Amino acid sequence: MPDTLATLPLSAIRVFEAAARLKSFTRAADELGMTQAAVSWQVKALERRLGQPLFRRLPREVAPTAAGERLARAATEAIGLLRTALADLTxxxxxxxxxxxxxxxxxxxxxxxxxxxxxxxxxxxxxxxxxxxxxxxxxxxxxxxxxxxxxxxxxxxxxxxxxxNVTPLCAPALCEALGGLSHPGDLLSAPRVGLESDWAAWFAAAGVAAPGETAGTRLVADLQTIEVASALSGQAVALGSPVLYAAEIAQGRLVRPFEAAWDHxxxxxxxxxxxxxxxxxxxxxxxxxxxxxxxxxxxxxxxxxxxxxxxxx
Missing domain, CATH: 3.40.190.10 (Periplasmic binding protein-like II)
Known part of the structure; x- marks a missing residue:
């Protein structure tokens, strides 16, 4: 008769959980600091004790069986709870x-x-x-x-x-130099920073049919802070969060010329x-x-x- 879960070694459950989550004995071995053979042996021993297969062995990975899926969900939750309890006791x-x-x-x-x-x-x-x-x-x-x-x-x-949400932001001096920016379409010819696809999305949200060719952007950065820094210096208009830059807007260092915003x-x-x-x-x-x-x-x-x-x- 198969052993109950209470008699199963925790080490075998830990190995099984890693193999099921990573769908690989090799990757589980790397994560646990074991050999692939040791992981395979632990899983086979667990399958013998439960009296049923837990994985389907495929050419490049393993896939849990229906029984393996059920056990994997419970094992992941149990290990998470143990990790949490230990952390909370420290x-x-x-x-x-x-x-x-x-x-x-x-x-x-x-x-x-x-x-x-x-x-x-x-x-x-x-x-x-x-x-x-x-x-x-x-x-x-x-x-x-x-x-x-x-x-x-x-x-x-x-x-x-x-x-x-993001919305156009610029320095007051640039806004004035651009004629006050009275209509969202005015930004089509304005110097801008940021991805052209993001600007196209904002123009659509503002109800502006942007042509295929616009003035283009002068700078694209992987951080919003860099792009808005360019706007703060008066070089261009940037798309920025009105929440993150609320202080700069309140201080008058940045102007938000239009209410239209795009949820990105x-x-x-x-x-x-x-x-x-x-x-x-x-x-x-x-x-x-x-x-x-x-x-x-x-x-x-x-x-x-x-x-x-x-x-x-």
Missing amino acids: EADEGILSITTLQSLATQWLAPRLGAFQLAHPKIAVRLETAGRIVDLTREPFDLAIRSGDGDWPGLEAVYLYPA GGGYWLAYPKERRRAAKIVAFREWLLGCIAADPVSEAYAATSPRASTRP
Whole structure:
């Protein structure tokens, strides 16, 4: 008779989970620091004890059987819960909040406000990292992320913050030099920075039928902060977030000539592993962050008018 799950060795479950997730004994071996033969042996031993196959062996990979899929889901959840419990029991880990986010959002919005969070929670140190990739919060050593997208990330709970809208921004002197920019179509011949495809999307949102050939853009950068820096210097018009650059607009350093905005990414979200939603430091940061948005009239106004606002607790 097959053994019950209670009698199965945790090491075999760990090996099986990695092989099922990566669909490869070789990649599982690399991740776990084992040999491919050792992974294969552990899986075969597990299959013998359960009395049924867990994988279909294919030429270049392995594919879980129906039974393997069921066990893989349970194993991934169980290992995640164990990892969470161990992390929550580690005092040093609980004293450090690791955040990954976009550089533009970190520079323009989050970093200037983090001091207030640390004053309110002096026992929590913040480690902030900006990355040009989507960090896997279920596997990498980060507690939470603030990212743009649709909020649908497997294994994560996502709390909506505000839309990822962009709109033309420029220096007041350039706006005046361009005749005041009274109509969105005036930007067709204006010096611009940013991807031409993004501008085409904004022109469409503003109701302007852009011709095939326009004045073109002078600069394309991989960071919104670089493009808006060009706008701040008076060189060109850039597409930027009215939320991230609310201070510069309020100070008169940037002008927003038109209300029309283009949603280029669904929205900004706070995301963290579902099983960690009650971790004290995550709860503290979530409540503080939503409080910041509620206290910021620009952020709150955009969040409240979005159809996704109902996803906020």
